[in-house]
Amino acid sequence: MAASATHDFGTLPPPASIHSSTSATPDFQVIGRSGSLSGFDPSRISIAITKAFLAVEGNAASESRRIHEAVDGLTRQIVETLTRRAGVARAIHIEDIQDQVELALMRSGEHKIARAYVLYRAERMQERRKREEVGAAPAQPRLNVKLQDGRTEPLDEAALRQVVATACDGLDGVSVDAVMAEVHRNLYDGILLHELGLAQTMAARALVEQEPNYAYVSARLLLNGLRDEALGFVLPEVVSGSQRQIDLRYDEYFPEYIKLAIKLEILDKELGAFDLVRLAAALKPERDRNFQFLGLQTLYDRYFLHRDRIRFELPQAFFMRVAMGLAVREIDRDARAIEFYELLSSFDFMCSTPTLFNAGTLRPQLSSCFLTTIPDDLDGIFKSIKDNALLSKYAGGLGNDWSAVRGLGAHIRGTNGESQGLVPFLKVANDTAIAVNQGGKRKGAVCGYLETWHIDIEEFLDLRKNTGDDRRRTHDMNTANWVPDLFLERVEADGTWTLFSPDETPDLHDLYGTAFAERYEHYEAKAQRGEMRVTKTLRAVELWRRMLTMIFETGHPWITFKDPCNLRSPQQHVGVVHSSNLCTEITLNTSGKEIAVCNLGSVNLANHVTPAGIDEARLKKTVTTAMRMLDNVIDINFYTVPEARQSNLRHRPVGLGIMGYQDALYTLRIPFASVDAVRFADTSMELVSFHAISASVSLAAERGRYPSFEGSLWSQGVLPVDSIELLQNARKHELHMTRSTTLDWTGLREQVKTTGMRNSNTLAIAPTATISNICGVTQSIEPTYQNLFVKSNMSGDFTVVNSSLVHDLKQAGLWDEVMVSDLKYFDGALGAIDRVPDALKRLYATSFEIEPTWLIQAAAQRQKWIDQAQSLNLYLAQPSGKKLDALYREAWHAGLKTTYYLRSRSATHVEKSTMTRTDGKLNAVSMDASGAKVCAIDDPTCEACQ
Template sequence: MDTTLTPGKTSVNVTAPQQLRVIKRNGDVVAFDASKIGVAMTKAFIAVEGDNAGTSSRVRDFVAQASQAIVEAFQRRLPDGGTLHIEDIQDQVELALMRAGEQKVARAYVLYREEHARARAAAGGDIEKPHPTLNVTLPDGSRQPLDLGRVETLVHDACEELANVEPGKIVEDSLKNLYDGVTIDGVSQALMMTARTLVEKEPNYTYVTARLLQDSLRREALSFLGIAEDATYSDMAELYKPAFKAYVAKGIEFEQLDDKLAEFDLERLGDALDHSRDNAFTYLGLQTLYDRYFIHKDDVRYELPQVMFMRVAMGLALNEDDREARAIEFYELLSSFDYMASTPTLFNSGTQRSQLSSCYLTTVPDDLDSIYSAIRDNALLSKWAGGLGNDWTPVRALGSYIKGTNGKSQGVVPFLKVVNDTAVAVNQGGKRKGAVCAYLETWHLDIEEFLELRKNTGDDRRRTHDMNTANWVPDLFMKRVFDDQEWTLFSPSTCPDLHDLYGAAFEKRYAEYEEMTRTGQLKLFKRVKAKDLWRKMLSMLFETGHPWITFKDPCNLRSPQQHAGVVHSSNLCTEITLNTSVDEIAVCNLGSINLAQHVVDGELDDAKLQRTVRTAVRMLDNVIDINYYAVPQAKRSNLKHRPVGLGIMGFQDALYKQGIAYASQEAVTFADRSMELVSYHAIEASSDLAAERGHYESFEGSLWSQGVLPIDSIEKLRLERGEKYIEIDTSATQDWDRIRDKIAAQGMRNSNVMAIAPTATISNICGVSQSIEPTYQNLFVKSNLSGEFTVVNAYLVHDLKERGLWDEVMINDLKYYDGSVQPIDRIPDDLKAKYASAFEVEPKWLVEAAARRQKWIDQAQSLNLYIQGVSGKKLDVTYRMAWFRGLKTTYYLRALGATSVEKSTVDRGKLNAVSNGSGTAPGAAPAPSAKPEASEPRGIEDFLQGQSGSGSRAPSAGDIDELGCEACQ
């Protein structure tokens, strides 16, 4: 319905949700009236700005938009109707004002609430008459009195062994949100919502909320399995085992689980389930599993957390000699969060269609039949939840001659439009959007139009708004940029061998083709200034977020498999660098070490890391044999080369646990040494697997077989590129000769072993920071299917509490400054440095840390770059530095324009602990200037005038899955 708001003389329409009710402080339940939101906001503006605010068009428009946003938030939270407490509505009003930067108005509103709370207390408390007797409506429609004893037991269980949480407060506040006739699920929801609102004050409430959510999960799964109608946390010590056995039987009956799971010793596996590990989940982690991962039938999730981890472990142990022992070993690793398998593996391991691999890379040949076969392969691979990387360089350019028709080609772009629409039409198993990235080499004649594919202007038939694009850049182009020389664009139909050449061989042949253009032997070409094309690449990257910049030569010159083919592209997330051809679709199988779990007492625990890595490599190798392959080229390639990609996540958490700031030399050193240890143990684990199972088929002739390890391959890149264009640290601490000797004796089980993926969702499951990312924001609001809730940096809260700085004012300051600690005077400089967020860390630190990791990795990293106060000069320097330091790839650019106005530079009646933003933490980025430097290249600056980057600017941290590629991890 439309409700007209009439605060003062204003009048705006807000669409109110159906069947929402409000619980007043006296326990009465009344209909939701959206107009009161607008009235409350307008009164707050009037209190600050005077009576004229009531007729101000600015206030009127703000009130209308903010009111609608609040109503929509309630609709998302309660799509089928339900109840809200009056305090919850007022909290949302306060949050809307804070988010909009209306600090003075928000403060007036807070003071208004406090004044009325005191008045109510003086009059005898919030509840002016006895709370009505509460009855609960059961699923069959019958009613019974609310069992307050059970409610208290659930809440006390949820708070057990957690510091600074108050079970009594949760119970008391939850009762305010209950009404006579509430459903059982309504009781659970009230408890969770109450605990969730307290997270911003004490991060441990995220664990309380997760444990309260488990009550709903247990009730849903156990009743469906016929085990129990409900159960407490302590009950699960006995109930997990029968639930697990019933689950396996039901899953096989429903044709969802692999029949082979019934052949395991379910008694032994059931005994290994550890119900206490359910308590390790944050609310976001558990809700993520429930929303996306748990197996369900008719919308009923009958899989519980520990059951899911055991199902995945069993699926990965199917071919092991002692399946039960290995399944328990794998389960221990997953359920402890020491290591997490990738999303496709979590989705499908142990099911009847075990598509466990994350990434698929293809090369598209230059003929019509092959092009549409490649698009068909994309559809089949996407259907089973694979992320795709397509190499489109072989396809002839616009204007190229077509012998069969005596006509001219329309180039690559029209086909990419079909690829884009296929990704939309065929999503990932009905669970996630289809995801594909097209790669094109920088010498391709269509490269300029390729750069513009993601623009929002121009001919929409030549735009791809839903797919990703990446630039496959040869070293020769970067040299021409550095030396301010010309660059020639060719069609692959006349220069086909450039596609398979790299390093010095590419440079020699490219020069020969350039000479042919001067003699007239080649007619179809275009000559441009390398710097002009580079500027356009950076401009489009800033404007649209694409194409990503990836480097062809280091990917090939350092590839262990250069004897067996050529790396023509990376994957959807730019961390996989495997050979592709007409006959082979490269496949990679991913998983990530939780680095934070391996920092013990402030130091990296090498012994624990070794144990984790050895088991993880075994799990990844098992994926190759168990995996379902949608197309034969993928199976052929994966069984022949057996590549895996072991990565890391929780890097930022590991730094916090050691007291290290991201923007520091100590962090760079930790990136170096931690990755060296992961590499050392992973390569040894693969070699030991080769001793047990045999080396991979194409091992002979590889760099491994020649005793050349990733750290050694840097020298080949240096020789081919030239000393002038490279600077890489090559220090080491481990006994690498021992590993070389072992490989010489045993071989390698896997052609490739390491790759650092984005871990967009699996890091949420484990409750740590994504991949190698710095903290995005220290406090933000997350929206998901279950509503909105606050996520706060627990490490920061802990440090502030230790120094007596954590209070309501600090919470409000962090909200106002989007989680940034830099403008807050009370926070000491050492904490400002430690808790600098992504845009407050100069990008050079991201590149330096990545370069130190890259020397140990046989594949690549998904490296997001964050640039505050973006300018042409900053982009130019950052991406040149990435190439100069030997990085193989880069991923998303997260850019904030130089014309952006920070809240910290605006006087909005700041709280008493806030500075004007004039200071910055050591190593943190300074506040951006409002004007670009006059001496900078104009390509970016012309675009920047009046804009802050429509496509590549940073998304809200609340939209967590946008910060990395979910398709891979």
């Protein structure tokens, strides 16, 4: 092709340029806007950046040494990035080069320069469009497409446009022309057919920051490629090698897909016994169009069934497959499968990731979380580590209680030696979690828990540090403090605290409340008399400060509270809660004979709220069906270790949670930081709790009570809201938690006592890091992280824009290129943008703009209804020792059972990106001022509970 005469990198008026020493790179080529090719000359990048500085700072900039150095440094960064991204293709589009110039200016903090660059690029784009309208646009070169059989044929522009138009149909704010213009930038002569589909998907994806609805366009275009891939595998006779779109008929595809998956020994042959024709007729293909790109890409990468990396499972077939897997033991299993499918495909409710991965397969390990207690002997320790591997293999998240294992310096009778303590064994557990990565679907993940009185607590606090002896560090394993009330009472009284080895204080592990305090004081007295072999006494407040320092510096160990977890546990008559799980929302008993198992799923609260309030009828229907699905998991489940099976069948716990909480607040126009939001947290969770307990009672009437029901708090008519008094009676301070109710709890209390419960536990709010992406809603009970950012997970990096905010800014006439640029610069926050009304700033305040006390107040109101716990992240923009101390004491005073990550605003923040025409390959985990990781967007370990 002829070289382009129009690929100017500079978009500002040309003053005298500053010389750059960067020479041309002839082995790379630039794709011009017309599709023509020319040599890549880095010196033009230097000229473009120089022009940007001169346009803002005037001609004096040409004499500035700072500008010279900045231009040279930025140019080198841009060239390195471009050549790395070009890879083997050795070709770079002109717009990509300009994107990287803009990105480099943003990253370097030159906001005024970058803003001028953005505005002038927009002006030039408008000028080009005007020229095109009057016929001045250069003629597009004729391109050919290489088909799957190796033949080539001319690019079918009409078919291409029709595919894009179909994807845009029914969506406000999107433009077929805009997508087509982006598509043409990525075309070349001889492009492969599948690359043509990818070019369409990426074209729409590049426009998401301008209009969030392009996320739907991109998903629909991705679906076209998935459809061709799946049909080519299942029904190869219907797939042609042309550029024309193939019509998808689920009624033909679905039965053949099930039969093929059974033949390939991926799905259980029992699924072939369903009425496949009836189920196929119940599928709703139009729901394929409800995905956003992040959700569908996540499903494609990690959830859909595949063979030899060919995905042959389509979205509605996926939901029906999961529904069938959960209905396989129902009496009328076809009807139940359709009922379950309706709930999943509508996004009203979503099962956890292990259920979505494994339902209907030959090994249906459907449970989310496993909690174990590690015994104090070598055989038991290594059996527990083996159990970790087996449980993790099929996508289970792990919580290990290490408090019973003797500490450093403790006597070992078998060898007459001294123990090396916990750390060497924790290191093995850490490496095991990394080794077993769940078949590449996601990282294995485990959290170790330790009680605050354990002699190894100080070394435990240091496990995640980046300094010190690496043999005594666990860089990949999460850790959490299991804190008794007595310790915090000593902190507040500035008293002493004594550490013990559990081989000398074996009963402390199983005690809580007043009984723990009395026995602990007994051992303290023994230590003072010199009757204990391994002890250490220190100021409680010093240990507390060190705990807070470590959670700030390393993010670990998390702070969780032993006594409220046990005093409010419905199952305290048959055991002790020794820890929580990987994400701090599960609080179930563990012992040497029982591994606790929990089965999770989440109600999409956003789908159950209208501007008028909560749709209570819809919520009741969703919760009732969801509880049945979760209860079915227990009986269908594939158990890798017998202790998990025994525990799950005996107690039958489930953990129904919520997601889309922030979206619901947007719909109701309630700011997160408000009394109304706290009130909504209370009333919404009361409804979920009421209907979940009611559903479990109904299941008990149909299927029988869970075996360990007698003697439980349920059997005594003590519901979660009633158990607050048990905690209050053990506390010396007044709990910051109201007791008000609005529903008929008296009537339900009586039903629970007389009919019983099917499930020992019903509610737990998980982080929903992945399943909320699938449904296209905000995570769990989280506030919005940023209104515009790049989200990273195992499927890649994705532009995320707050569509509710964009709608409101459009209504106010404020959504433009400058607003996009400002949001990037201010890390997705509105607070510093003067032209945004205060009402919108309050409604769309991001996580670090909200005082964390609001999160605790809302969590406290939810906790009164929840028989387990909730994954509660806390956000502090500028942490200090004083703030951390006040925050975690408030969480304790509020009666919370657990807290999760402390997220602090990093010194460098998430990288600023143009996010225009890029794949967003940015770093989503940044570093705080101490150099510690700050889980800012999407911690992969959270996904083990999703």
